[in-house]
Structures are given as structure tokens and as C-alpha cells.
Amino acid sequence: MSKKTAPKSDPLDLAGIDDLLSPEEKAVRQAVRQVCDASVEPYIAEWYESGELPAVRELAEELGSLGLLGMHLEGYGCAGTSAVEYGLACLELEATDSGLRSLVSVQGSLAMYAIHRFGSEEQKREWLPRMATGEAIGCFGLTEPDHGSDPGGMRTRARRAGDDWVLDGRKMWITNGSVASVAVVWARAEEGVRGFVVPTDTPGFSAPPITHKGSLRASVTSELLLDGVRLPADAVLPEVTGLRGPLSCLNEARYGILWGALGAARSCFRTALSYAKERDQFGKPLAGFQLTQAKLADMAVELTNGTLLALHLGRRKDTVGLRPEQVSLGKLNNVNKALAIARTSRTILGANGISLEFPVMRHMANLESVLTYEGTAEMHTLMIGQALTGESALR
Template sequence: MSASAKLPPFDAADPLGIDDLLDPEDLAIRDTVRGWAADRVLPYVADWYEKGELPQIRELARELGGLGALGMSLTGYGCAGATAVQYGLACLELEAADSGIRSLVSVQGSLAMYAIHRFGSEEHKREWLPRMAAGEVIGCFGLTEPDHGSDPASMRTHAKRDGSDWVLNGRKMWITNGSVAGVAVVWAATEEGIRGFVVPAGTPGFSAPEIKHKWSLRASVTSELVLDDVRLPASAVLPEVVGLRGPLSCLSHARYGIVWGAMGAARSSFEAAVEYAKTREQFGRPIGGFQLTQAKLADMAVELHKGILLAHHLGRRMDAGRLRPEQVSFGKLNNVREAIEICRTARTILGANGISLEYPVMRHATNLESVLTYEGTVEMHQLVLGKALTGIDAFR
């Protein structure tokens, strides 16, 4: 660059110029999802959160299907075939509205649809994926149990052969979308190892009571899955995988979306703090003019945009087929942890107003407390990285 070349103006919304890394299609997808969230979620989400419900979930799912946001990084069967970066940008915009909306999309696409797409039979794919991509059928993913979260190998849900059928018994817990799902991908222990099963919601013995009294992810449907002698034909089993590699690969795909999504919650809280600091006056001037407030905003901006850069880097690696599970753990550990700190700092800038649902900050902060521990707790991701760094397994 010559000394006389004119620099672009500083953009407070994009201080590192990250948009320069995105092509027009990336930007179009991001802006489409952002516009949909602004129109269909933001005007209502505080009320949904306060009431602890997501009353329009089926309608929202169909709209998200119309946008191509469900299973959007999968190819064929009605899926959009978007890049990993484009999917990540969508997750960021959805979670900037609310973590519950991003969770709806993540569980549908990165867990339930991904499991069927990668490990299911051709019949599974043809039967379920086009309707799930359109949002006509909502899916859920049954892995976590009441007594087994971080240690899925010890799951108690089991499946036994009975002639040509399978019979499933067990319980799954904290299942997003469970009560409204038309199909569940359920993982169970068998004599040959852990297997995945495609369970239509109307199957006798299958039920999904909704979990109430949550203080986080309140604008989201969370359920228990109950399996009492659920009889399934042999064709219900996912044929292409045996063992934990199946559910763990699905989780890695979902965690990638969280790496982006957490930065959406952080961005929303940061933007609220900036606007508040410019208008809230104390001691005769806006609080944004005080050094301590500016220091907080600067630190928040640094961590926010570092996190987005990290997510973008991991997305490019995924698109190149070079993203390792340890790198996903790196991103999930860092970005969710920093997002929570950004929300907490934003709350201090808003003072007492920070706890009001008139602002998004406390809603995002409490949502992220769930995001911090689902799809792998902080400790599990630390141990994944610790093993990768030392070569020593410290899980047991």
C-alpha cells in the first residue's frame, strides 16, 4: 500500500474488518437470517422467555425451513448444501436473537438430521430428511440421561433384539425439541455396542414430557424422553455406525455451531451496552465518556471479535475437511466462556437496568449458563485439549 492510499473508515460494528473475509453469498445469507430474526423473534422473545414457552415453534420451524436454515450444511434430500461458514453465520444471527432459537436449529440440523444423513439408510434419508429440511417435521436427539451426561458410554438405555425387532427401554434427559418432535434419534446400548435408532414420535411406549421450571433457555422446548418397551423394526437402526463414534461425531458438528452462536449472544449484549453507555448520564455526562466504562467496552470488543475470527477460522477448516474435534473443543471452550464474561460485563454497564427483560443482556447471560455445559462441559473440553497437548488421557 502506498503512503498516499486512503484507508477505509473505522467501523465500530466490525473493527477488524472481518466482513472482508466473507463473499457476497455469505453476506446475503447472514443478512437474510438477521432480518428474519429481527422480524419474527426479537419483538416477542422477551415475552416468550418470561412465560417460559416457545408457542410458535412449529410455525417458526417451517419458516426456518423456508430460509434453508435446517440442516443447511447438508447436501441433497432438500437440504441447502451451504458452507460451514454460512451455517456458522446463521447460528450467530439466530443466537443474537436467543439461544433457544439457535438450539432449535442446531438440534434439528446438526444432531437429528446430521445423524440420519451420515449414518442412516437410504430409506431413512428419503423418509425424514426432506420433511425435516422443510420444517414440516421437528427432530430431537436422545443421548444425555438423568445419570449420565459427560459419560455417555455408561448409558442405561438399552435395546435388545426380539426376533427381527428391537425393543428399547430407558430414559433420556434435557432433550431440546423433545415434546414437539415428530422423530427422535435415540442412542442405546446393545450387545454389539452403542447403536442409534430412528424412533417416530407416535410409537407405542414412547413419550416426551416437557421439562418446566427452567431458569435458562426458557424460550425453548426441553423434554425428557421415556422409552417403555418401545418396539421397532430392524429397519429402525442406523446401519452405518456402531459405538460412541456415532453420537460424538454428531455432537462435534453441533458444537461447531455453538462456537459461532455464542458470539451472537455476546454481540447482542455488547451492542446493548454500547448504546446504553452513550445515552445514560451520570455526573453530568454519558457514562460512555468515563475511562472505566471505555476500558470495559474495549475489552469486550477485543474478546468478541477474536471469538468471531476463531469461529471463522474453524469454519474454513471445516469447509476444507481439516477440522479436528480437538479444534472444535478449543472453539467451544473459549467462545462460550468469553461470551458469558461479555454478558456479565455488559450487565455492569447497564446497572440495575441490566436485569430487566427490556434489555437482552440478562436473558443472554442466563441462556449461556446452559450453553456452557451442554454439548460438553468446560471440564470435558479442557480434558480433550489436555489429552491432545500431553498425549495423556486424564478422563478416568
């Protein structure tokens, strides 16, 4: 029996996870990497430092032309890719910047997904094709100034006025808000929480930008103000009532995040590994010291474990589906480990680690937001705890 010679290992993939991907999955990943390298990487540090995402509409159209917006949805101009392909795309987007992945994630997994799953046929035909191309940008209004982890306490109200609906309230920390053409807004109505498709040029709707951010600086973040926003009867999402609607959308977004965080982690690890090989101290490269090698080995192990978990969850989503606690397991683990990798990478770079000449500090600051949004680490811990024990610690 002849012995097989294993191919040379890749320092960024010691376990050979790439061998588990299909040619189609690798092609999607490569296409996303190419557009990121050409259109975002040369400028992202400057955008982050200035706190701007210029030409966001043009960027959305470029991403749409590649089929990345709502790529995991079927029909209405959407690409209909697999969950694994969508996950790999999120990983590559966030390897460039969390703000870029947030743009795509909010567009596809929140705004478009809500319309695709719960909207009327008319709503789907009106909005999804334009959102898939990036012609129309969407946002998702759930979080409020006083209600983040507890959306059941929302104060935004929807009341009937004849055949119309009237919305009043305020949403906070809304990605894409001030550049959106359409907002999916969740409000409390007499019969329960309802979702509404709100064109952003409707009188009474405004989206002032949120500035002075220390994280996700290359991302559009806004408030949503709804002051007597009058909508026709058919603006409501007809297929859902209650918190099941927005929470199912959040699960879609969380799935993309558990992949995306690995991209930020990979970028930090790659930078630290390269720096350790090139930086000389005490007469030899940093990579030659045991403590540095221990840091690099630990990061490689955690990056491998997180990638295997993401791939497993993606394969499961493509076959039998995912439970909410399984998505929580992935987001909690992968974001926590990505943050740890970013922080450890920063220590290898020393003082250079805080410079925007390198991506590490930018990723670390971004991941602090990723840790919190679409469910804080505490909330995902309690969701896992409830799945384990059958007891809710929230009520």
C-alpha cells in the same frame, strides 16, 4: 505510491472482519437477520418470561422455507451451504436467542446429521426432506439423568425381539423433545451403542416437557421416556456402532455453538455500548468514563478474537476438516468469552441490566446452559489437554 484511505471503522467490527466474507456469506447472514427481526425479536422477551416457545412448528416451517434446517448437509432437500455460512446463520440466530439457535442446531446438526451420515437410504428419504422444510421436527436422545459427560455409562437398552428391536430407558434435557416427530435415540445393545430412528407416535414413547427452567426458557426441553418401544429391524442406523456415532454428531453441534455464542455476545456488547452513550451520570455519558471505556475495549477485543477464531475454524472445516480438539478449542474459548461479555455488559447497564426490557440478562442466563451442553467446559478443557499431552485424564 498513493495512500489508501481506510473506510470508517464499525464499532461492532473494529478489525474489519466483514471484509473477509464473500457476498454469498453476507447474503446468508442478512437473510437470517431479516427473519429473526421480523418473526422472533418482537416477541422473544415475552416468550422467555413466560417460559414458552409458542407456534414452534410454524416457526420451524418458516426457518425451513429459508433453507436453514440442515443447511450444511447435501441432498435430500438440504441447502448444502458452506460451514462458514452455517456458522454465520448460527451467530445471527443466537444474537436473537440461544433457544432459537438450539432449535435449528438440534434439528440440523444432531438429528438430521445423524440420519444423513449414518442412516440407510430409506431413512434418509423418509425423514430428511420433511425435516429440511420443518414439516417434521427432530430431537436427539443421548443425555440421561445419571449420565451426561460420560455417555458410555448410558442405561437405555436396546434388545432384539425376533426381527424387531425393543427400547427401554430414559433421556433427559432433550431440546425439541415434546414437539418432535422423530427422535434419534442412542441405546446400549449387545454389540455396543446403537442409534435408532424412532417415530414419536410409537407406542411406549413419551416426551414430558421440562419446566421451571432459569435458562433457555424460550426453548422446548423434554425428557424422553421409552417403555417397551418396539421398532422394526430397519429402525437402527446401519452405518455406525459405538460411541463414535453420537460423539461425531456432538462435534457438528459444537461447531455451530462456537459461532452462536458470539451472537449472544454481540447482542450484549451492542446493548452496553448504546446504553453507555445514552446514560448520563455525574454530568456526562457513561461512555466518557475511563473504567467504562476499559470494559468496552476489553469486550471488543474478545469479540474480535472469538470471531476470528470461528472464521478460521469455519474456513478450515470447509477445506481440510476439523479435529475434535479444534472444535473444543473454539467452543471453550468462545462460550467462556461470551459469558464474560454478557456479565460485563450487565455491569454497564447497572440495575437495568436485570430487566427483560434489555436482552443482556436473558443472554447471560442462556449462556450458562450453552457453557454446559454439548460438552461442559471441563470436558473441553480435558480434550484440549489430551491433544496437548497425549494423556487422557478421564480413564
